Amino acid sequence: MPRAAPAATPELDGDVGTFLAEQRLWRRGVRLLVDNWAGSYTVPSRTLYPHQWSWDSAFVTMGLAPWAQRRAQLELHSLFGAQWADGRVPHIVFSAEVPLEAYFPGPDFWRSDRVAASPAARTSGIVQPPVHARAAWEVYLRGADRKRAREFLSRIYPRLAAYHRYLAERRDIGGYGLAAITHPWESGLDNSPAWDEPLGRVASPGGLDGYVRRDLAHTAEDERPTDTDYARYVALASSYRDSGYCDDDLAGHHAFLVEDPLFNTVYAWSERALAEIAAVIGADPRPHTHRAAVLTEALRTRLYDPEAGMFLARDLHAGELIRARSIAGLTPLILPDLPEALVRPLVATACSPRFGIDDGGLLPSFDRTAPAFDKRRYWRGPAWLNLNWLIWQGLREHGRADLAGVLRAGMLRAASRCGYREYFDPVDGSGCGSRDFSWSAALTLDLLSRARRRSVAA
């Protein structure tokens, strides 16, 4: 897929220009997170996503940690305040103050209040990638008040551990330690072409009859999922809901079961963070270190595909890998114990024409050369800052500072040119999806604050 040459960005030229541009980005990012603060958490977007989302809150926490410690702590406490008795952390916690018609599917669809294990707040019943322990660890590392930072860890640790226990005990359907997801929404990369095949098996007889999609009121239709896919999302979520969100015999009664490389990578990454947290608060880190190693090994044996030079998702019903190359398959780079023999092909795939890290832009969410690539439709091609930020961490982890620098510059350039958009067209660099999107701002603040820390240290 040909790419337009990146246009010159005068505001990023030269040291002074760079400094001023970064100052502007910092101020705008802080302003955005202040505006999107809802009292005890941050909404991903005031228009499209007006409640609290699970993995969004974890990313936002990382961006709050350097300058708003109390808010960062509260963000996670408020999410885990809605944790279910079985340990699951719902992917959406609904605000009672937001009108029901503001978001679909809302609390009346999920009906969490009819489930005994659910909390007082109304929530969804599915989960999202477990980035939270890593976020909690970042909050602790950035806390100037060390006593308060340790107290925060002591309070949040049992909650984090309970979520990981839920994944280990209820979601290890394949039997190798990896957590299976039950819905594309659990992957965080909801509309990825990687889900086309397993989702295609989901029957949605009534289509969207009786439901109104609210997302299309805020975003262009060609940047969102189709009605056919939405009807399948709804059918799948309804069937899990109608089972009482029951995880017994999922393989027997649930149509979509997938082991996803991103979900399990952040699970392993967070398990390592749990080990660090446990050591600080006087708990036993060994079970976490052990599970992290098991997960890395299972990722390698179950999801790595040498021919693709990257990790792929595994469809548990079909019993095979899904041959669709999504950016999720590059994220195991963030694992420090990933063998160099796998790091090398992953970096090569990231630099290949499929993803194209070398040409100075952002990594797309899906293989640019595949027929399913769609540069503006969400998760089918556009570039997202959270995924680029993860790969940036991975490249630094494995000593590829040069490539990490290219990605960092690409992220800052996208935010400078287009603002904190939800995602970006990887071909012409324009912004797509929601405006004023929280994790785009938060992770940019994280990037900027790390550079500040380095220069202060120097």
Ligand code: 9WN
């Ligand atoms: C459904 C909030 C969420 C993100 C997901 C992203 C999108 C929701 C939607 O927005 O999903 O959960 O309505 O499309 O795919 O990753 O957490 O930002």
